[in-house]
Amino acid sequence: xxxxxxxxxxxxxxxxxxxxxxxxxxxxxxxxxxxxxxxxxxxxxxxxxxxxxxxxxxxxxxxxxxxxxxxxxxxxxxxxxxxxxxxxxxxxxxxxxxxxxxxxxxxxxxxxxxxxxxxxxxxxxxxxxxxxxxxxxxxxxxxxxxxxxxxxxxxxxxxxxxxxxxxxxxxxxxxxxxxxxxxxxxxxxxxxxxxxxxxxxxxxxxxxxxxxxxxxxxxxxxxxxxxxxxxxxxxxxxxxxxxxxxxxxxxxxxxxxxxxxxxxxxxxxxxxxxxxxxxxxxxxxxxxxxxxxxxxxxxxxxxxxxxxxxxxxxxxxxxxxxxxxxxxxx
Numbered sequence: 001x002x003x004x005x006x007x008x009x010x011x012x013x014x015x016x017x018x019x020x021x022x023x024x025x026x027x028x029x030x031x032x033x034x035x036x037x038x039x040x041x042x043x044x045x046x047x048x049x050x051x052x053x054x055x056x057x058x059x060x061x062x063x064x065x066x067x068x069x070x071x072x073x074x075x076x077x078x079x080x081x082x083x084x085x086x087x088x089x090x091x092x093x094x095x096x097x098x099x100x101x102x103x104x105x106x107x108x109x110x111x112x113x114x115x116x117x118x119x120x121x122x123x124x125x126x127x128x129x130x131x132x133x134x135x136x137x138x139x140x141x142x143x144x145x146x147x148x149x150x151x152x153x154x155x156x157x158x159x160x161x162x163x164x165x166x167x168x169x170x171x172x173x174x175x176x177x178x179x180x181x182x183x184x185x186x187x188x189x190x191x192x193x194x195x196x197x198x199x200x201x202x203x204x205x206x207x208x209x210x211x212x213x214x215x216x217x218x219x220x221x222x223x224x225x226x227x228x229x230x231x232x233x234x235x236x237x238x239x240x241x242x243x244x245x246x247x248x249x250x251x252x253x254x255x256x257x258x259x260x261x262x263x264x265x266x267x268x269x270x271x272x273x274x275x276x277x278x279x280x281x282x283x284x285x286x287x288x289x290x291x292x293x294x295x296x297x298x299x300x301x302x303x304x305x306x307x308x309x310x311x312x313x314x315x316x317x318x319x320x321x322x323x324x325x326x327x328x329x330x
Contacts, residue, residue: 007032007063009056009080010071011040014094018069019048021283034059065089074099075167081107085114090293094121097306099169104307111303119289119299120306122181126284127257128276143249148226150183152176153240156232163208170210173313176230181309190312192219192327195320201233216316
C-alpha cells in the first residue's frame with residue numbers, strides 16, 4: 001500500500017499534537033520537519049523519524065511530499081501555501097490562516113489554481129453535536145433560523161506573542177475564531193457585524209495589547225440575528241464553547257461541541273438529546289484530508305472557509321476599533 005508522505009512547517013505544540021495522531025495511521029508516513037528553531041524540528045524527527053530542516057523552502061525542494069502541515073503562529077505566515085500548492089503538495093493549515101484578508105485570498109487562489117486539496121484546522125466541525133446540528137438544519141428540521149447565540153469563555157493567558165495583537169490578532173481572531181467558524185458553517189455567511197471589545201480584566205499585564213472581553217452582533221445573510229461573546233477572563237474552570245440556534249420549527253442547544261439538545265415545536269413538542277463521548281475531532285479532520293487526497297474528494301473545511309472566517313473575525317475587530325458596523329463580502 002502506498003503511504004502518503006507528510007512534512008511539517010512549524011514544530012511547536014500544535015505540530016506535536018498532529019504528529020502524535022498521524023503516526024497511528026498506516027497509510028501515511030512522517031518524513032520531514034522544519035522550524036527556524038531547528039532544535040524543535042530535530043526533536044520531532046528523532047521521535048517520529050524523518051529529516052529535520054531549519055528552512056521550509058529547502059524541505060519542500062528536497063522532499064517528495066504529498067501533504068504539508070503548516071503549523072505556524074498567525075504572524076509568521078508568508079507564502080508557504082503558495083509554494084506548496086505550486087509544487088502539487090496538499091495543505092493542512094492551522095487557523096487563523098493569516099492576519100489580513102489579502103494574504104488569505106492569495107492562499108485561496110493558489111490552492112484553487114493548483115487543484116490540490118486543503119484543510120483548515122477548524123476541527124470542531126467534526127464534533128458530534130455540531131455534525132448533528134448541521135444535518136438537522138440541512139434537512140429542514142430547524143426551519144428558518146431567527147436567532148443565534150454563541151459563547152467562548154475561558155480563563156487563559158499566554159505570555160508570548162499571543163499577548164501582542166499585531167502578532168496574534170487578539171482573542172477573537174486567534175482563539176474565539178472557533179465559535180465564529182461553527183456559526184458560519186451552521187447558519188451561513190454573515191453580511192454585517194457590529195462589535196465592542198476592550199481589555200478590562202488583565203489591565204496589569206505588561207505588554208498586553210489584545211482584548212480580554214468582546215461582544216459582537218451579527219446579521220446573517222439568511223436574515224438571522226446573532227450575538228457572540230468571548231473572554232479570557234472567566235473564573236478558573238469556567239470553560240464555555242457553546243451556542244444556541246432558534247429556528248421556526250426547532251431550537252438547537254449545544255452546551256459543548258460533542259452534545260446537542262433539540263427542542264422540536266409542533267402539536268407534540270419534544271426534546272431529543274445527542275451526545276457522543278470519545279470522539280477526537282482533530283483526528284477526524286486529519287483523516288478527512290487524507291481520504292480526500294486518496295479518493296479525490298472535497299474536504300469539509302477547504303481553505304476558502306478559513307479565509308471567510310478570518311474575514312468575519314477581522315470585521316469584528318474593525319467594527320470595535322471604528323465604533324461602527326462593518327459590511328462583509330464586498
